[in-house]
Amino acid sequence: MSLLPFCEWLAVTPGSIALHQSVYMYPLVESAHVLTLCVFIGFAVIWDLRLLGVNFTNVPMTQLKRRLGPWMTGGFIVMVTTGAMLFYAIPVRSYQSIWFRMKAVALVLAGLNAFVFHRTIDRRIEEWDTDPVPPHAARLAGAGSLVLWTVIIVAGRMIAYNWFDCDKQPQAQIVNALAGCVVPAEGLR
C-alpha cells in the first residue's frame, strides 16, 4: 500500500500550498517545532537520565513523573501539531525522504519503548521509586529512549538536505527502494 496518491492529493490542497509558500508562517511553525524540543525532549532526557541513575538521583521517580509529566505532555502536543503542519506543507517530498522515513520508524519505536515500559517495570514503580539507580529493565528503557530520540533529532534535521531525494537520479537502488522513489526504467539515466 502506497500513501503516495494521498500525499499528492494533500500537496494540492489550498492549505498545503498556502503554508508551503508563506513567507513567515512556515518559518514560524518550523521554529516552534525546533524550540519545543527544549521542553519535550529536554525533559525526556532528564527523565531518561534519572532512569539510568545518572542525575536527580535523590528525587523519587513518581515525583519526577508528576512534576514533569504535564510539561512533557504539553510539549509533545506542540511538537506533533507543528510536525504535522510541516509535513502538510511538503507532503510528497517528505513521504519520499529516506530521513523522514527513518524518523517515523524511530518515533514508532520510541512509542513502543514507552508502552513496554508502562506495561512492565513502571507497574511496580513503588518498589523502586526512591532507588538512586533503578532496576535493569528501567535503565534499559531509559537508554533505548535516549538512543531513539537522538536518531529522531538527527534524522529530522537531515530531512532538510536533498542528498537522497527522488528527483536526484541516479541513486543507489537501496536508496530508491527505501525512499519509495518512482524511477522510470532506464529512461532518464
Added chain:
Amino acid sequence: MLLPYFQWLSDTRVSQAIGQSSWAFAVVESVHLLALAVIGGAVLMVDLRLLGLGLRDQPIERVARDAFPWFVGSLIVMLITGFGLFMSEAIKCYYSTPFWVKMGSLLLAMIFAFTVRRKVALAGEGQVRPIWLKVVAVVSLVLWFAVGASGRWIGFSA
C-alpha cells in the same frame, strides 16, 4: 570594523573544509541540535523551579546543583559546534541581523546565568524574596528564548 576578522575566519582551512564538505555542516548542526535538547532541559528545570513550577517539592539549590553539570556540558558543546557553523559562513553571518541578535542575547544570557541566576538559585530557601526568584526566572527564559529563536532565524534569512 569586524569584517576583516570575519573574512580571515572564513578563509581558514577549517572553515573552508566545513563549507565545502557536503555533509560536515549537517553533522555539526545535528550535534548542535542534540545539545539544544539537553541545555533546554537543564535551563527549564531551574527556571520552572524558580517560578514555583516543575520540581517544586525539591529545594531550589538542589535542582540547580543537579542541573548545573548538564547546563555547562551542553553549553560547551553548543559553543564549539556553534563556532564551527559560524566559521563556515562567517561572511553571511556578518551581514545577518538575526546572527547579531543571537550573539547579543547569548552574551547576556551567559553572563546572567553565571552571575545573578546562579547566585540566586544557590542562595537557599528564604534568602531571596519570592518575587525576585520569579523575575530572575523570567529574565533567563526570555534571554534563552531570544538566543534560540534568533538562532533558528539565521537559517531562514538567506
